[in-house]
Amino acid sequence: NAGVMQNPRHLVRRRGQExxxxxxxxxxxxxxxxxxxxxxxxxxxxxxxxKENIIDESGMPKERFSAxxxxxxxxxxxxxxxxxxxxxxxxxxxxPFSGGKETQYFGPGTRLLVL
Amino acid sequence: AQTVTxxxxxxxxxxxxxxxxxxxxxxxxxxxxxxxxxxxxSRQMILVIRQEAYKQQNATENRFSVNFQKAAKSFSxxxxxxxxxxxxxYFCAYRSPNTGNQFYFGTGTSLTVIP
Numbered sequence: 001n002a003g004v005m006q007n008p009r010h011l012v013r014r015r016g017q018e019x020x021x022x023x024x025x026x027x028x029x030x031x032x033x034x035x036x037x038x039x040x041x042x043x044x045x046x047x048x049x050x051k052e053n054i055i056d057e058s059g060m061p062k063e064r065f066s067a068x069x070x071x072x073x074x075x076x077x078x079x080x081x082x083x084x085x086x087x088x089x090x091x092x093x094x095x096p097f098s099g100g101k102e103t104q105y106f107g108p109g110t111r112l113l114v115l
Numbered sequence: 116a117q118t119v120t121x122x123x124x125x126x127x128x129x130x131x132x133x134x135x136x137x138x139x140x141x142x143x144x145x146x147x148x149x150x151x152x153x154x155x156x157s158r159q160m161i162l163v164i165r166q167e168a169y170k171q172q173n174a175t176e177n178r179f180s181v182n183f184q185k186a187a188k189s190f191s192x193x194x195x196x197x198x199x200x201x202x203x204x205y206f207c208a209y210r211s212p213n214t215g216n217q218f219y220f221g222t223g224t225s226l227t228v229i230p
Contacts, residue, residue, distance in 0.1 A: 045219070106159065106160035
C-alpha cells in the first residue's frame with residue numbers, strides 16, 4: 001500500500017510564475033490536508049479538503065493560493081505569481097476519516113524555491 | 116486558536132541514554148488528541164506516538180513513551196535507550212475534533228544523539 005505521494009519533490013520557480021503541487025493520498029483516504037513549513041519553523045495548516053469540497057481553508061493566504069481535490073486525480077495546491085516568501089516545504093497529509101483521533105499520514109513534501 | 120510550545124530548540128543525548136522532550140499546549144477544550152512526529156533529515160514526517168486526552172494512561176510505543184499531564188497541559192516525550200537513528204527534529208502536535216481536524220504544531224526540538 002503506497003503512502004502519500006507528492007510531486008514534484010523539488011520545484012524551482014522565478015518570481016511571477018505559477019507553482020502547482022500535487023498530492024495523491026493513500027489508497028482509501030478521502031481527506032487531504034496541506035501544510036506549509038517555513039525554514040526553522042513547524043508545519044502550519046493551510047487547507048483541509050474532501051473529494052470535490054474545501055472543508056476548511058482558514059490557513060490559506062487570501063490571494064494567489066488555491067487548492068482543489070477533484071473527484072478523480074490528485075489534490076492540487078496552486079500558487080499564482082509566486083514571490084520569494086513562498087519558498088518553503090509544502091506537505092500533504094491524508095486520513096481515511098475525519099475525526100480527531102485519526103492519524104494523518106504525511107507525504108515527503110515538495111520543496112519550493114522561488115528565485 | 117490553540118498554541119503548542121516546545122521550549123527546547125535543541126537537545127542532545129548520549130547513545131543508549133534517556134532523553135525527555137517537553138511540550139506544552141494551550142486549549143479550552145476537554146476532548147483532543149496529542150501527537151509526536153519525527154522529521155529526520157529526509158524531512159519525511161513520521162508519527163512516533165499519540166495520546167487521547169480522555170485516557171489517563173500514558174501512551175507507550177517501544178522505546179518511546181509520553182508523560183501526559185492534562186491539568187498542566189503538558190505532553191512530554193521520553194526516548195529510552197537512544198539510538199543514532201533517533202536523531203531528528205521532533206514536533207509536538209495538537210488536534211481537536213472541533214476545529215476542522217487540522218494539526219497545530221510546535222516549532223520543534225532538534226535532537227542530536229552522541230555516539
